[in-house]
Amino acid sequence: MKRRDFMKSSLLAASAAAAGKVGMVSGLLGHGMAHAAVPQAGVPNIALSNGMSIPQFGLGTWTLNENTIACVKAAIEAGYRLFDTAQAYGNEKQVWQGIKESGIARKEVFITSKIWTSSMRNPPQRDSIAKSIELLGGEYIDLFMIHWPVKERIRETWESMEEFVRKGLIKSIGFSNFNPHHIETLLQYAKIKPVVNQIEIHPYHTQEANVAATRNHGIAVESWSPLARGEVLHEGVLRDIGKKYNKSAAQVVLRWHIERGLIVIPRSKNPAHIAENIRIFDFELSKDDMAAISGLNRNTSSIGADPDNFSW
Numbered sequence: 511m512k513r514r515d516f517m518k519s520s521l522l523a524a525s526a527a528a529a530g531k532v533g534m535v536s537g538l539l540g541h542g543m544a545h546a547a548v549p550q551a552g553v554p555n556i557a558l559s560n561g562m563s564i565p566q567f568g569l570g571t572w573t574l575n576e577n578t579i580a581c582v583k584a585a586i587e588a589g590y591r592l593f594d595t596a597q598a599y600g601n602e603k604q605v606w607q608g609i610k611e612s613g614i615a616r617k618e619v620f621i622t623s624k625i626w627t628s629s630m631r632n633p634p635q636r637d638s639i640a641k642s643i644e645l646l647g648g649e650y651i652d653l654f655m656i657h658w659p660v661k662e663r664i665r666e667t668w669e670s671m672e673e674f675v676r677k678g679l680i681k682s683i684g685f686s687n688f689n690p691h692h693i694e695t696l697l698q699y700a701k702i703k704p705v706v707n708q709i710e711i712h713p714y715h716t717q718e719a720n721v722a723a724t725r726n727h728g729i730a731v732e733s734w735s736p737l738a739r740g741e742v743l744h745e746g747v748l749r750d751i752g753k754k755y756n757k758s759a760a761q762v763v764l765r766w767h768i769e770r771g772l773i774v775i776p777r778s779k780n781p782a783h784i785a786e787n788i789r790i791f792d793f794e795l796s797k798d799d800m801a802a803i804s805g806l807n808r809n810t811s812s813i814g815a816d817p818d819n820f821s822w
């Protein structure tokens with residue numbers, strides 16, 4: 511499928527979902543993907559290459575710390591069903607606690623977590639993975655990812671993650687901060703294929719090439735720091751576009767991710783922002799607006815992150 515056709519099908523699915531119809535988006539530019547549908551507050555699902563699906567919108571939980579439980583509960587109340595945590599965030603237990611306290615059924619939510627670099631460097635990696643599963647309710651994790659590509663440890667970590675999939679304790683596996691060459695190497699030995707690459711994407715770092723290269727392997731792309739940690743929100747162009755649709759700058763940016771077919775996980779500790787951020791499934795940006803937002807690109811990471819050269 512060409513990018514233009516993909517954008518069109520993404521929009522159609524998103525509008526159908528917003529209209530209360532069954533909505534499903536292929537985030538893969540691929541074929542034969544299973545289509546399931548759970549439109550929560552109009553949130554479409556993205557089909558994954560293993561036949562499963564993931565809500566296209568959710569809550570990021572980095573630095574929520576002692577606010578995690580309250581934020582997860584507020585998000586569930588607002589219609590969020592996807593929650594992104596990581597060993598490094600130190601709040602896997604609190605994410606689970608928030609879900610439990612909300613009273614929602616486990617199968618209604620999609621939990622993602624990630625193995626940290628220190629756990630990768632200290633084998634057996636399976637110990638820290640088992641700990642994540644335990645902290646996140648003890649039953650299963652929907653999607654577990656390698657957080658950063660610690661080059662010399664990727665293979666053994668991946669093979670440990672595959673063991674958990676075989677046991678049914680992890681449903682899908684993927685990675686974060688992988689460049690195309692990391693993906694190509696992993697695909698040479700992976701017995702269980704990756705379904706998601708979570709990378710930094712926002713209007714200052716649009717990452718077209720990495721998104722296209724990842725999708726060429728049938729892997730869906732998820733945007734981290736989708737609001738550039740709030741830094742992009744002062745841009746006048748976003749406010750001007752927002753006025754046309756009666757939306758905030760944050761909603762405009764989040765809608766830009768959705769229309770690119772990306773999975774998006776904004777973080778907020780403010781309940782009003784949490785509720786505002788999910789109200790993006792009742793409008794569509796024009797082609798010109800999409801281009802104007804992409805025009806803010808500077809090809810710069812908000813935290814100076816480089817997957818080929820990092821010190822953590």
Ligand SMILES: NC(=O)c1ccc[n+]([C@@H]2O[C@H](COP(=O)([O-])OP(=O)(O)OC[C@H]3O[C@@H](n4cnc5c(N)ncnc54)[C@H](OP(=O)(O)O)[C@@H]3O)[C@@H](O)[C@H]2O)c1
Nearest residue numbers: 570571572734735736737738739740760776777778779783
């Ligand atoms: N895989 C990785 O290596 C990696 C790296 C970084 C992040 N992540 C994931 O991506 C998630 C999101 O990224 P992020 O946490 O870096 O930041 P982000 O979502 O880009 O931005 C969060 C900032 O935006 C503000 N904000 C949110 N909604 C707003 C609204 N409606 N109006 C005004 N301000 C708003 C928040 O302030 P308030 O709290 O005041 O609303 C906060 O300061 C993380 O939480 C984490 O789950 C992954």
